[in-house]
Amino acid sequence: MMRKISILALILVLIALFWYLFLKPQDYQVSFKAKALPGTIFETVKAWNKTMDTVAPVQFESLQDFTQTLAFNDSVHIYEWNITKIHDSLSQIDVNIKDRDHSLMNKIKIPFSDTDFEKGSRKTLLDFNQFLNEHLQKFKVSIVGEEELFSTFCACVSLTTEPVEKAGGIMANYSYLNSTIFENGAEPNGPPFLEVENWDLKANTLSYNFCFPIIRSEKLPIHPSITYKRIFGKPALKAVYNGNYVTSDRAWYALLNYAEENNIPVEKKPIEVFFNNPNMGGNEIEWRTEVYMPIKESE
Known part of the structure; x- marks a missing residue:
């Protein structure tokens, strides 16, 4: 009986590990709140995108879901934005981030250390948040x-x-x-x-x-x-x-x-x-x- 339980547990661990390494869509997620509607956030991301080293324009799916592709040195990072309106003056922002060419290595390293990929992602989105807040001061x-x-x-x-x-x-x-x-x-x-x-x-x-x-x-x-x-x-x-x-x-x-x-x-x-x-x-x-x-x- 214990042998069957151990085998089942091992199978579940292997399935979870396979999902984490090969099927999980993002390497890392950054979440924060913003005092703006999803449409304003989307337009501000488009404006900010033009100040960055970009691979392509922002790809629109909806005002709540869109994709940004940025170049960082020898890497291309894919930012999948998900915006959820909390109320008229506050939105939840979740950004799923993936390194197009180094995703597997990121997933291996992330559980064991605060990697340069994680630090760089947080810094990039802190810069965006400042860009957004400065923009919000310029209109009413x-x-x-x-x-x-x-x-x-x-x-x-x-x-x-x-x-x-x-x-x-x-x-x-x-x-x-x-x-x-x-x-x-x-x-x-x-x-x-x-x-x-x-x-x-x-x-x-x-x-x-x-x-x-x-x-x-x-x-x-x-x-x-x-x-x-x-x-x-x-x-x-x-x-x-x-x-x-x-x-x-x-x-x-x-x-x-x-x-x-x-x-x-x-x-x-x-x-x-x-x-x-x-x-x-x-x-x-x-x-x-x-x-x-x-x-x-x-x-």
């Missing part, structure tokens, strides 16, 4: 709630960029659109705004219209890159964002979170109204953007 999002989206006629240019290049698209076309329209007799009718047409997180692309509200007229200039259209009023969720327009999508994630928490179906096509010209500079935390997330109409 305030949820207003349900409000009617404005209605206006407008002149627009259509653009497709990476989300992080959205502000660059605005700045590149601000003066151009302003001079082409208003120097030809158009009458302004409010601050400029951005209307998102397609937001593709997996492809990391954003298609949008950058528009100036104007009074409709029969004498508007005809230009191949300018279109005229009307925005119609409809119910929407509204937030106020203060900060650089590069990162105003943090308000998009806050509105999506608010919609989810309150069971409000929305269209993921935000509209941003800009009350500051980014070409004029100034204190970014004082820049004001009103952000609307349209509510889906009842079928």
Whole structure:
């Protein structure tokens, strides 16, 4: 009887050892909490990734799960991020880390010492946490709630960029659109705004219209890159964002979170109204953007 128990125990140990050495997906895990929503963390990882020695862009699966591949000397480390929202202002971050070419050796060493791989992984993610905390100090999002989206006629240019290049698209076309329209007799009718047409997180692309509200007229200039259209009023969720327009999508994630928490179906096509010209500079935390997330109409 004891012999059978010993054999069974040995088999279980060998199975566990085989799983640990050859099947366990990560070599090491680092966990910490952050005062941010998963969407903000995801976008910050993408920004931080550009400051690192990277092998590839961040690979998106969802806002809760994505993969980062970093180069460290002669090693390539795979960071699998898992984000769990605890509440509206706090998330749990678990990062599973694997050395692509030295995984087996790491698993052998880790139970017996605090390896350079472990120390380096902790240091890297401490650096990220500092990067994230510094970013969180540079903007503010305030949820207003349900409000009617404005209605206006407008002149627009259509653009497709990476989300992080959205502000660059605005700045590149601000003066151009302003001079082409208003120097030809158009009458302004409010601050400029951005209307998102397609937001593709997996492809990391954003298609949008950058528009100036104007009074409709029969004498508007005809230009191949300018279109005229009307925005119609409809119910929407509204937030106020203060900060650089590069990162105003943090308000998009806050509105999506608010919609989810309150069971409000929305269209993921935000509209941003800009009350500051980014070409004029100034204190970014004082820049004001009103952000609307349209509510889906009842079928």
